[in-house]
Amino acid sequence: MKKTLFCKTKRIVFSFFVLVIMLTGCAQEVKEVSIKDDLIVEGKLIYENNFDNDLADWKVEQMPKGTVEINDGKMEITDVSGCTVWLTKEFKGPIMIEYDVNIIDKGGPQDRVSDLNCFWMATDPKNPTNLFADSKKRGGKFSNYDTLQLYYMGVGGNFNKTTRFRRYVGNGERPLLPEHDLSDSKYMLESNKNYHIKIIAYNDIIQYYRDNQLLVNFLDEAPYTSGYFGLRTVNNHMTVDNFKVYQLSN
Template identity: 60%
Template structure:
């Protein structure tokens, strides 16, 4: 690496750190429903400039996960989950920008813009990563986790599904969470803004500002890990943020 290149890397790292520090703690307000809004305070930001030390990659052979110009780039063959190692506590909101690539590459299959959140291994509730190597990115190996799952554009971009995994192998699918209309599927080569809300039993998933899932869980999962999930896909992730939520009633 040349001296100039090293200097550019150092400057980019310093800039990312300054930006992160400058916006941490800033608040915004998020409308959850017609009668409830929440104060959202930024608690975690990853601009994917400082390495992957906060992430744990579980991936089947031949796939890759790397950083590329401030983006997390996933090129996968047979299955991949990328976990944030920080355990999350709700109520919270997660946002990030995704871009599914369709440019004729060998893994440029438009499918599976997926994620897990509030994930917990019930055999090892204090350490999700005990069985990390055993799972290895194979999708069926995640069935026994307790979590929420959103699968956007699965089955070759023909289905979008939300599931609540119960932690004992059951993954019930409610009819209203089995979506096949084109508006719920992936639009490739386009930035997609994703927002997830987990607030006192209210579980929501938004895409480009449109609420796709609005589920009330009477026994909500209030803590656990977040993970990007895909298979046989090529995509990038950027601008990953986590906010804590505090209720604010809307005056009517």
């Protein structure tokens, strides 16, 4: 009888702690997100990857001799001629994407401080239901992505001399507006520094932040409201960690 009572008590205590952990986790999944001074919305965590296990959620498109792997609890990209690492989950807006990156410069053969790039809200007009139908054909070569519809951000490109935002229209055109062609040193990269990246696609508002520095604030008259995210780089050595996606309230 005492043993049965003890087991029941143990189960109740265990269930209580499980409930507390679940409730605490739920509470941590929601936060306020400031889009602009007069617009604050709720962000609910819908995806998280800390790269503690594997790259099962990611699709690597990479030119020869590069590698993408898990190392010390981070995604580590070592690239020679071009690489896109897609998250294989499609998201519908409005969303916010956050992650931490570090551009490594410690004397390695690919330790070049350049090209902290990414795609988001990407779709393929040729294959509207399957972005990865031509994955092998693209193969990480940058020009092979010109026919996709997406937003592109290239920070510290061209040997850390340009930072550019583009809206790919899906037919090979990649317009570059003057206000999105940045060349001041404050928009470039520092080596071996942890950067926090935040991307917002909130209806027609498209934003890109680096360490709370707003680099892009674009009002899109015909916004892309769903698609895929991809890390993009070339001839570079970098790590990625603490990747999160939030659904934003409308």
